[in-house]
Amino acid sequence: MRALLYILESHPSQTQQAVMLSIRRILWPTDFSKGADRAFPHAAALASWHEAELHVLHVTEGRSGNAPDADIPIPKSTLSSLLSGDGDPPPHVDLDALTLVQEQREHRSPPEAIVGYVEEQEIDLIVAGTRGRRGLQRLLIGSVAEEVLRTAPCPVLTVRGAADRAPAWAVRNILVPVDFSDASLEALRHAKELALTYGAQITLLHAVEEVIYPSAYGVEPANLPGPQVIERVEGSLAELVQAEVGHEHATVEAKVGYAPSTILDYAEMNEVDLVVIATHGRTGFERMLLGSVAERVLRRAPVPVFTVPSFGKSLLPASDDS
Incomplete structure (x- = not known):
């Protein structure tokens, strides 16, 4: 070594002025699972530090008995609680100062919908959870996460559903x-x-x-x-x-x-x-x-x-x- x-x-x-990555738009795809929720503080922190738009996308495959009782747009109060999922919210992150774009789409293939949205909106970074809901609404790991990883034309930050060693x-x-x-x-x-x-x-x-x-x-x-x-x-x-x-x-x-x-x-x-x-x-x-x-x-x-x-x-x- x-x-x-x-x-x-x-x-x-202390480094906000030194941030060098060119990030203007960040996408947080969600299925309202705990795994997806876990990724939100990472997405919000990076969006705030880079002064980037934060896009929230929920993709459904049609109505299902497994569908969560949630909808887009997600209220600011809910997002605020997600921001504190690690105990304390990230420093210097103000949800009111973020430019939020929220959208819900129906598509037979969530990976295709996510990648299509990325291309359409010129997303620079995807921030997503790796432990989603089972059944039709599951987000990541396996079919959705890996297909997005294989085909997304931009970097992807994946966040485990279980607790990480460090907060966002x-x-x-x-x-x-x-x-x-x-x-x-x-x-x-x-x-x-x-x-x-x-x-x-x-x-x-x-x-x-x-x-x-x-x-x-x-x-x-x-x-x-x-x-x-x-x-x-x-x-x-x-x-x-x-x-x-x-x-x-x-x-x-x-x-x-x-x-x-x-x-x-x-x-x-x-x-x-x-x-x-x-x-x-x-x-x-x-x-x-x-x-x-x-x-x-x-x-x-x-x-x-x-x-x-x-x-x-x-x-x-x-x-x-x-």
């Missing part, structure tokens, strides 16, 4: 899995700006996967990853920090293991508050490698996951968008 001492100690209240505004440690692809470098650049937003430190993690061949291949165990490989990988990660991160407190780690398990274990054991990961997205061959890793991490991550697609919209300012 190698620590690079570029440190930024701050808090969202208290992100202090950001984990960025890096496989040295262009997509993972784009995720790292987004993580850098999120670190400015939250006043957080960043850890770059690369999983060195063991490749064990059949004995007929004649490959000796000595060819498996060893300390020298780990040291070289950490050196490459350190170079990335110098080139792409620069001024935050950043740590680099290389671990031997299956990528999804390595990422999840590290997040569980090291007080990670947010995972920022790339997805190669779309369908077919492009979903292999890091894209499928992102979906596996989404299913089991103990903390919110910010996914950055390799296609579509970047939230980076023009000078950083490459």
Whole structure:
């Protein structure tokens, strides 16, 4: 493990003028479940800190006995109670000052409706829960969450229905899995700006996967990853920090293991508050490698996951968008 001492100690209240991500419109899709409710403080905080519109979308698949007794628009009093779901509301978030856009639509496919709304309204970021209602009205995980993740043309922040380690505004440690692809470098650049937003430190993690061949291949165990490989990988990660991160407190780690398990274990054991990961997205061959890793991490991550697609919209300012 190698620590690079570029440190930024701050808090969202102190960094609002330094926020660099270009976020003008945030979408919070809801099915009125507790899982969806859990995501609202994250959406409201980011909308407030970026002075962005907050769009609220409820998609129904037609009337059903499982449909919740709720409707759009959601009263401000209800949203205010959701904002305090973690105990205390995020600092410097005033619902009355937010530009709220609320809409209800009926569609046979909630994922298609959500992505269609994103494209129609030019949404920059989706913030959604990962534990929704069962049956027709369920939102996320599995069919809806993963389909949105695969096809949305913008980053997606997913928030677990269970309690996270940190409330919406208290992100202090950001984990960025890096496989040295262009997509993972784009995720790292987004993580850098999120670190400015939250006043957080960043850890770059690369999983060195063991490749064990059949004995007929004649490959000796000595060819498996060893300390020298780990040291070289950490050196490459350190170079990335110098080139792409620069001024935050950043740590680099290389671990031997299956990528999804390595990422999840590290997040569980090291007080990670947010995972920022790339997805190669779309369908077919492009979903292999890091894209499928992102979906596996989404299913089991103990903390919110910010996914950055390799296609579509970047939230980076023009000078950083490459």
